[in-house]
Amino acid sequence: MQTNIRIQQIQVSGIRRFDEAISTIPDILKLTVGEPDLPTPAHIKKAAIAAIRDDWTHYSPLMGFAALQHAASTYFNQKYQLNYDPEEIIATVGATEAVATALLTILNPGDTVLLPTPAYTSYEPVVSMANAQLVPIDTTTTGYKLTPTALQTALDEHVLDHVKALILNYPTNPTGVTYTRDELQALQKVIATAGIYVISDEIYSELTYEQAHTAFATLYPSKTITINGLSKSHAMTGWRLGFILAPHDLIAEMKKTHQYLVTSTSSISQAAGIEALTNGLDDGPAMRSVYQERRDYMVKRLSEIGLNYIYPTGAFYIFVQLPTDFEGSSWDFATRLAHEAHVAVVPGSAFGASGEGWFRISYAASQSVLRESMNQLALWRVQTASQE
Numbered sequence: 094m095q096t097n098i099r100i101q102q103i104q105v106s107g108i109r110r111f112d113e114a115i116s117t118i119p120d121i122l123k124l125t126v127g128e129p130d131l132p133t134p135a136h137i138k139k140a141a142i143a144a145i146r147d148d149w150t151h152y153s154p155l156m157g158f159a160a161l162q163h164a165a166s167t168y169f170n171q172k173y174q175l176n177y178d179p180e181e182i183i184a185t186v187g188a189t190e191a192v193a194t195a196l197l198t199i200l201n202p203g204d205t206v207l208l209p210t211p212a213y214t215s216y217e218p219v220v221s222m223a224n225a226q227l228v229p230i231d232t233t234t235t236g237y238k239l240t241p242t243a244l245q246t247a248l249d250e251h252v253l254d255h256v257k258a259l260i261l262n263y264p265t266n267p268t269g270v271t272y273t274r275d276e277l278q279a280l281q282k283v284i285a286t287a288g289i290y291v292i293s294d295e296i297y298s299e300l301t302y303e304q305a306h307t308a309f310a311t312l313y314p315s316k317t318i319t320i321n322g323l324s325k326s327h328a329m330t331g332w333r334l335g336f337i338l339a340p341h342d343l344i345a346e347m348k349k350t351h352q353y354l355v356t357s358t359s360s361i362s363q364a365a366g367i368e369a370l371t372n373g374l375d376d377g378p379a380m381r382s383v384y385q386e387r388r389d390y391m392v393k394r395l396s397e398i399g400l401n402y403i404y405p406t407g408a409f410y411i412f413v414q415l416p417t418d419f420e421g422s423s424w425d426f427a428t429r430l431a432h433e434a435h436v437a438v439v440p441g442s443a444f445g446a447s448g449e450g451w452f453r454i455s456y457a458a459s460q461s462v463l464r465e466s467m468n469q470l471a472l473w474r475v476q477t478a479s480q481e
């Protein structure tokens with residue numbers, strides 16, 4: 094008896110596979126997983142403890158507690174001028190479930206989804222589960238950003254393929270680039286003409302360093318499904334709390350998918366979320382300044398080491414080019430670096446074919462881990478260069 098063929102073809106993500114492969118190396122310095130090292134703020138933890146004490150330990154309504162929907166509606170309005178009614182918001186099990194619920198709700202078998210690449214690893218498997226196809230749009234020659242011309246070309250090339258949606262993710266994992274309002278407006282014109290949905294994964298919206306974040310739904314409200322959450326902005330990855338924000342008609346459909354996937358997200362996490370969204374407006378900016386210092390430190394060190402990278406303006410990643418004298422794949426490079434220098438980074442190929450030749454550093458690690466790993470990388474570079 095055969096299990097589902099599409100699931101057989103999916104693999105655990107390259108990020109996790111690589112991380113698991115190098116985890117047994119003693120004293121490994123991990124710059125792999127996009128996991129904030131900062132603790133969840135104390136006031137949020139207290140709210141969760143109080144929730145347990147007060148027996149908030151049962152099912153919540155499917156879309157989340159009304160108090161959470163209200164808090165999220167106000168928060169996203171204050172932060173990014175988004176205008177969603179509380180009833181247009183679903184509390185999800187992290188942004189991960191939000192992405193899955195959105196894609197499984199809108200896609201029919203045979204539909205096409207466009208995705209600028211290199212990209213985060215969780216989109217393609219879900220598109221495949223929906224029996225739809227993902228078409229990558231290579232951004233390596235356009236500054237790692239999608240351009241209106243590249244988008245139009247992809248739409249033209251796939252005019253017969255039922256293009257249903259474009260996935261945007263900015264600030265972008267793995268490159269750390271983000272878009273200006275003008276750039277988004279130019280994309281919006283092409284998207285609106287095509288009439289496709291946009292799934293806009295803005296999980297790193299609080300982590301933009303040089304400019305304010307523009308939410309795509311402020312430009313294209315009727316067909317944007319906004320994905321956000323507290324994992325990165327409030328260092329709450331383990332609480333599993335994310336959000337889908339979308340117009341009523343889409344939310345009504347997504348509510349059903351959400352119900353049959355997960356029923357609802359944890360009541361205790363929702364209590365923590367109400368606190369984060371109500372009294373934690375400054376938590377994101379406080380973390381942002383910590384990450385920005387680290388970003389500045391990392392680009393300085395990488396420049397001194399002589400490595401080429403994409404200057405990151407958001408999230409907590411730097412995409413770095415393999416040294417020109419290295420012969421081999423990004424997986425080979427990251428494996429050698431882990432074994433020989435005890436520094437773990439993610440091979441660029443984990444983010445799609447267009448990531449080959451590069452590797453991703455996550456600088457959501459402590460300053461001492463960052464310093465030590467850059468020291469070891471610098472030493473390893475000198476040693477390997479002198480051997481060749």
Ligand SMILES: Cc1ncc(COP(=O)(O)O)c(C=O)c1O
Nearest residue numbers: 127187188189213266296322324
């Ligand atoms: C772009 C992007 N979207 C979604 C997620 C998943 O977020 P969550 O932990 O809230 O499920 C991540 C996590 O790394 C991410 O980088």
